[in-house]
Amino acid sequence: MPGVSDRLPVFPWDRLEPYRASAAAHPGGLVDLSVGTPVDPVPEVIREALTAAADSPGYPTVWGTPELRDALAGWAGRRLGARGVEHTNVLPVVGSKELVAWLPTQLGLGPGDRVAFPRLAYPTYEAGARLARAEPVVYDEPTEVAPEGLRILWLNSPSNPTGRVLSKEELRTAVAWAREHGVLVVSDECYLELGWEADPVSVLHPDVCGGSFDGVVAVHSLSKRSNLAGYRAAFIAGDAAVLGELLKIRKHGGMMVPAPVQAATVAALADDEHVAEQRARYRARRTALRGALETAGFRIEHSEASLYLWSTRDEPCWDTVADLAKRGILVAPGDFYGPAGERFVRVALTASDERVAAAVERLRG
Ligand SMILES: Cc1ncc(COP(=O)(O)O)c(C=O)c1O
Numbered sequence: 134m135p136g137v138s139d140r141l142p143v144f145p146w147d148r149l150e151p152y153r154a155s156a157a158a159h160p161g162g163l164v165d166l167s168v169g170t171p172v173d174p175v176p177e178v179i180r181e182a183l184t185a186a187a188d189s190p191g192y193p194t195v196w197g198t199p200e201l202r203d204a205l206a207g208w209a210g211r212r213l214g215a216r217g218v219e220h221t222n223v224l225p226v227v228g229s230k231e232l233v234a235w236l237p238t239q240l241g242l243g244p245g246d247r248v249a250f251p252r253l254a255y256p257t258y259e260a261g262a263r264l265a266r267a268e269p270v271v272y273d274e275p276t277e278v279a280p281e282g283l284r285i286l287w288l289n290s291p292s293n294p295t296g297r298v299l300s301k302e303e304l305r306t307a308v309a310w311a312r313e314h315g316v317l318v319v320s321d322e323c324y325l326e327l328g329w330e331a332d333p334v335s336v337l338h339p340d341v342c343g344g345s346f347d348g349v350v351a352v353h354s355l356s357k358r359s360n361l362a363g364y365r366a367a368f369i370a371g372d373a374a375v376l377g378e379l380l381k382i383r384k385h386g387g388m389m390v391p392a393p394v395q396a397a398t399v400a401a402l403a404d405d406e407h408v409a410e411q412r413a414r415y416r417a418r419r420t421a422l423r424g425a426l427e428t429a430g431f432r433i434e435h436s437e438a439s440l441y442l443w444s445t446r447d448e449p450c451w452d453t454v455a456d457l458a459k460r461g462i463l464v465a466p467g468d469f470y471g472p473a474g475e476r477f478v479r480v481a482l483t484a485s486d487e488r489v490a491a492a493v494e495r496l497r498g
Pocket residue numbers: 169228229230231233255289292293321323353354355356362366367
């Protein structure tokens with residue numbers, strides 16, 4: 134019997150393991166700039182909220198506590214500029230990767246349906262389409278996708294891996310086009326708080342969606358903004374009809390955010406200070422790494438936001454990976470994100486200041 138996993142590509146990170154081993158043999162130790170996993174501490178205010186809710190013997194709800202829904206709706210209004218966000222417009226999810234991977238299945242997509250995403254993209258958009266037996270479609274411009282059978286249009290701004298930010302105008306055009314063709318826009322905005330040379334805008338902003346959430350859903354995660362990747366804290370916001378349907382399915386599926394994580398999320402969204410502190414850390418690392426990469430002959434494209442420097446030396450990405458691994462630096466090959474990335478590597482800002490300083494020294498040396 135063919136396994137469901139046969140529908141999926143080989144898990145790409147396994148291919149990086151030999152390079153990890155050679156980079157780890159560097160006398161100064163490994164500098165891992167490959168996976169964008171946060172390394173800085175979970176802010177105290179969030180840890181306190183988690184531990185205060187440690188005595189949670191009962192089942193949590195899929196929709197979350199009223200306090201959590203207030204926090205999600207309030208944050209979407211305050212930070213994204215979304216107007217009129219009600220509890221029906223928010224839904225917690227168990228980390229956004231879970232949602233990205235299972236959304237097509239949960240919305241009932243199947244053979245004959247199509248799911249579109251950027252040509253260079255986070256691989257889970259494709260995995261989600263394949264899990265549902267829908268057809269994955271890549272685009273350069275969303276409005277150039279043939280609308281027949283298209284059910285979900287993924288946007289991702291700021292982008293992983295390129296750090297590119299879509300302008301208000303580009304977002305507005307994509308939303309208008311999708312509405313015209315009855316296609317659901319799902320906008321992955323998990324790097325929205327990490328703009329450096331651009332100010333990322335949400336699809337829920339009235340200038341983009343016209344003040345109506347019809348046909349639009351935004352995906353948000355606390356993994357990066359609050360160093361909470363280990364907590365699995367994320368949520369979606371937007372079209373109440375879509376979220377209501379997902380809520381029903383996810384109740385049957387037991388897809389609950391643990392109660393202590395719900396409480397931690399409330400605390401995290403109420404506090405802007407730790408977000409500013411974390412941004413400052415990433416900004417300093419970005420400046421240092423960017424300068425060192427440029428000195429070492431790299432060209433950085435886009436990267437105006439997010440946790441990555443999309444870098445090229447105009448050579449095959451695996452040559453760059455191998456060369457940097459010799460210097461004890463591990464980066465992600467661009468072809469993990471699609472064949473169009475085959476001459477780029479993705480350099481993550483998620484290493485300690487000490488490790489970033491080591492990488493800078495090795496790149497300059
Ligand atoms: C574009 C994008 N979406 C979603 C995720 C998933 O984040 P999480 O599951 O931690 O919320 C990631 C993680 O790197 C990402 O890069």
